[in-house]
Amino acid sequence: MKLKPMHSSSYGQKLKLSLRYLKPQSSPLHRSTPFVFAPLTSFTDSASTALQLITHMDSGLLTIVGRSLSVSATACLIACALGLVLGAWLGVARFAGRGVVLTLLNTFLAVPSVVVGLVIYLLLSRSGPLGYLGWLFSFKAMVMAQAVLVLPVVTALTRQAVEDAEGLHGEQLQSLGANPLMRSLLLAWDERYALLTVMIVGGNIDGFTRVMTTAIALETSKGDLPLALGLGLILLTVVLLLNVLIALLTRWREQHESGGVSALSLGVSV
Template sequence: MTEIWDGITQAFFLVVSFDPDLVSITGRSLRVTVTAVLIASLIALPFGAWLAVRRFRFRRWAIALLNALMGLPPVVVGLIVYLLLSRSGPFGVLDLLFTPTAMIIAQVVIITPLIASIAHQALRELWAEYHDLLISLNTTKWQRMQILLWDGRRALITAALAGFGRAIGEVGAIMIVGGNIDNVTRVLTTAIALETGRGDFALALGLGFVLIGLSITVNLIIHGLSRTEQEGRW
């Protein structure tokens, strides 16, 4: 019990003193994850809007597939990205394996279906409200998508934050494609796994505190935005 308390005390000191290793790892985690969320959102949000306003033969199947992809095993995603970026893979010439770019690619693949699915569900309800009005105004599909994306912006921010929450806590795919290289691809989750294996519980707990703090902050923001959205509808 004494060792655990000592580890927590040291971890708290590392956090409040802004330990250089902890700050570096946290900054790298945020850069990789925020970049992945921005790229995924640029893909997922328009796709969710398009899926809400577009009617086509296999639309139900497309929605079902999108929802199924939300549960993609991250380790499998990491393996596929690894094979694509390895020297023997089709994109090996780009030399991206074991770089932050490879980690961003893996995170984008993981969180894009999640963001798109949440966005589609929110925009589908909005489209049901605006359908008659937008049809009567003879708007194009692109204009309808733009209107939905703008009016549903709070829900879309929530979708992006949900993607951030999943990406920041990812370890399997990141470990495979990033390699957990010190000062290059080491992020919060992989560093926690490494330091725990080394027995450096103080640093591992410090990193864990930061990760928990980020997760709580994101969830509080999502909760606040969700309440604001609900109150706005009333």
């Protein structure tokens, strides 16, 4: 098969046409003056859209908030169930190496969440020791990571509360024949209002906020500013309500203790 020869004139015209499209055009990148890109939406537009998402109960917004609440509540319950028992025992027990355990516990309080996420990822990956569970990128993995974050906080605060109570009532309980396990249970029950605050604070620090901030960062990177702002408003509202609840519990506890002291002094005077 013979190839048809191309005329030089037609070839030259096509080459000139191609070069013309390859030349730099008058675009913002070739202008001498700086080009300012206009924002897609203003802050007022994003805020109004975010309020509309909240008031109209947007399905995507409710899904993220519901998932955050479920993950945080489950992780907080697991961490509190373990942390309250472990903290109460550490507040009463005296054994060799207790100082090392407390040092490690205080160290775990400062571990970044990124490090915890990396360790959980390595454990649950296919090549990890827990890879056979198939929990990677699942609800259970999120709960596991959140529980690991909350556990040191609850344990440390519980240990401090029970240890302070041990200093006040420990000798009296020992004289009544209470062993360390019984003393830890009795002192934990006596400090139940403080421990309730511990549970709320622990979940507030590493529970709800962790999940919500991740969703806010993701939606911001995707450019969905109204949804990110709506999640931020919900996050601020939840944190505000938690702080109000903690303040009310603290005030009620102080009034309860002052009432108990007044009744005790009245009984002694009588």
